[in-house]
Amino acid sequence: xxxxxxxxxxxxxxxxxxxxxxxxxxxxxxxxxxxxxxxxxxxxxxxxxxxxxxxxxxxxxxxxxxxxxxxxxxxxxxxxxxxxxxxxxxxxxxxxxxxxxxxxxxxx
Amino acid sequence: xxxxxxxxxxxxxxxxxxxxxxxxxxxxxxxxxxxxxxxxxxxxxxxxxxxxxxxxxxxxxxxxxxxxxxxxxxxxxxxxxxxxxxxxxxxxxxxxxxxxxxxxxxxxxxxxxxx
Numbered sequence: 001x002x003x004x005x006x007x008x009x010x011x012x013x014x015x016x017x018x019x020x021x022x023x024x025x026x027x028x029x030x031x032x033x034x035x036x037x038x039x040x041x042x043x044x045x046x047x048x049x050x051x052x053x054x055x056x057x058x059x060x061x062x063x064x065x066x067x068x069x070x071x072x073x074x075x076x077x078x079x080x081x082x083x084x085x086x087x088x089x090x091x092x093x094x095x096x097x098x099x100x101x102x103x104x105x106x107x108x
Numbered sequence: 109x110x111x112x113x114x115x116x117x118x119x120x121x122x123x124x125x126x127x128x129x130x131x132x133x134x135x136x137x138x139x140x141x142x143x144x145x146x147x148x149x150x151x152x153x154x155x156x157x158x159x160x161x162x163x164x165x166x167x168x169x170x171x172x173x174x175x176x177x178x179x180x181x182x183x184x185x186x187x188x189x190x191x192x193x194x195x196x197x198x199x200x201x202x203x204x205x206x207x208x209x210x211x212x213x214x215x216x217x218x219x220x221x222x223x
Contacts, residue, residue, distance in 0.1 A: 004150075035214075042112075042198065042214040043151065087150050095141060095164050096200075096212060098150030 002026045004088055004099030011105045012078050020073045020102045022088035030091040032064050032071045037101070038084045046073070048091075078106050110135065112201050112215035120221045121189050129184040129218045133201030139163075140182040141212060142174060143198040151198055157182050158204055186220075194222045 004024045012018045022032070031050035035043035049055055049064035049071060061074040075082055083106045089096040113132045121127050133140050139158045143151035153166040157176035176182045180201075186193055196219050200212035 042216045044214070045211055048211070089150075093164065095153045095156060095166070096143075096151070097153065098143075100150050101148075 002097055004090060004097065006088055006099045006102045009103045011107065013107050014078055014080060016078050017074065017076045018078060018104065020086050022071045022099055024069050024090050026090045026092055026097055028092040033089045033091060033096065034062055034073045035087045035089060036084050037087065043087060080106050080108065082106050112199055112213050114199050114215040114218050116218060117216065118219045120223065122223050123189055123191060125189050126185065126187045127189060127220060129197050130181065131199030131215060132181045134213050137201035137203050138180050139202045139204045140176060140180065141200045142184045143200065145196040145198055154184070189222045191222050194220060
């Protein structure tokens, strides 16, 4: 089967750092992406890792370890607007297989 | 530059009816993928269209069918609606020439409610 596991919910305060983990088990793998989705909105692309290591994009960083089938999204200097659901997704022959999502709540 | 657009935004149907959802891809994109997102869940891949052909399909019954037009826009059709088909239906577009990682841009979705 194919599965991606994430924590269901994470809470943090403004200015803090939070890490959202993702472990995956899929029959095919091209890379791991992260998407952000605000309530009622569309998923928006945050990052993509095809190779092991850390990718940094502004306040957000994403890490991948292919040997461990593991990745994480690191959000720094949290802002209220970062409150949303975050999904890891595996690229598998041009289709995305999504995890169940992590709801991040940022408090003042 | 308009992003991915979908219509309608909301739709209410009754069991047994049929529904058609529409999607226009982002300018320059030639591939359209459809996803179903139940409340509190991640999006589930339904199928993908490229060059007016179904290129890949997820684990969805034949009641779910689609079409892609020469201008790359796409339709998702669902027949014999069930209560369990109630979900947000997302369309994502990408450019096939992008290689194994074709960043997918999502539309705002169509919220389908089946009563």
